Amino acid sequence: MDRILYTAMSGASQTMAQQEVVSHNLANVSTSGFRAQLHAARAVPVEGVGTLPTRVSTVASTPGADFRAGPITRTGRALDIALEGEGWIAVQAAGGGEAYTRRGDLQLDGAGMLTSNGRPVVGEGGPLMVPPGADTFIGSDGTVSVIGVGENPKALVAVGRIKLVDGRGAALQRGDDGLFRPPPDAEGNIAPLPASDRQRLISGALEGSNVSAVETMVSMIDLARRYEMQMKVIGTADENAQRANSLLSLQG
Secondary structure: OHHHHHHHHHHHHHHHHHHHHHHHHHHOOOOOOOOOEEOOEEEEEOOOOOOOOOOEEEEEOOOEEOOOOOOEEEOOOOOEEEEOOOEEEEEEOOOOOEEEEOOOEEEEOOOOEEEEOOEEEEEOOEEOEOOOOOEEEEOOOOEEEEEOOOOOOOOOEEEEEOOEEEOOOOOOEEOOOOOEEOOOOOOOOOOOOOEOOOOOEEEOEEEOOOOOHHHHHHHHHHHHHHHHHHHHHHHHHHHHHHHHHHHHHHHO
C-alpha cells in the first residue's frame, strides 16, 4: 500500500514546484525579453536502508529556460532595443560581476548611467555614461551616440558601445536575480563572455516575453487538477489502510 503513497506524495510535491514555475512565467508574460522557465520531472527509485525496488519517487529533472525569441514590437523610443538572433546585453550584476539579459527597455538614471532594469549596462570600458540632458541614440551595432543640449544635430558624438555577446554554445543559466550567466568552471569561477561584433540590435523596438499567456493558463489549470487527483489518491490509500486494519483486528 505504501508504494501508492510514495508515488502520489512525491508527485504532489513536484506538481506544487511546477505550479510555482508556471505562476512565475505567467507573472512575466509582459516583461521585455523574458525567457520562460522550464520544469520537468522523472521517476527515480527511493534510496536508503531497507528500501524496496517497487518504491519510486518523483524528482525535478533538467530544469532550464526556453531560449526561443519573443515577438518584436516597434515602440519608437530611442532607448528601446531588441536583439536579433542569439545576442545578449552585458550588464553589471549586484555583486559586481558580469551577467546577461535580453531586456531592452533601457533607462538613464540621475547620473546619466545607462541601465537595464536597474542594472548598469556594460560598455567597452565599464558601465556606460551619457551626459545629462543629451539626446541619446543607439546604433544597430550597439554604439551609443549623443547630441548635447543646445548643440547642432550634426554634432553627433559616440560615447561608448554596448557590449553584446553571442549566447550560442554558452549554456547560459538563469540566476536567482533573473540574469543569465555561463556555468562556472571547476574552481567555481564564472568567466565573462567575449564581446561579439556580429551581434545586431533593432533600435526603437522591444522584444516581448516568449511566454504564451493562453498556454500557461491551460498548464496552470492542468496542474491544479493533477494535484487534486494526487491528493485523492493519498486519501484513498489512507482509507484502504484503515479498512485493512479493521479487518485484521476483527480476525484477531
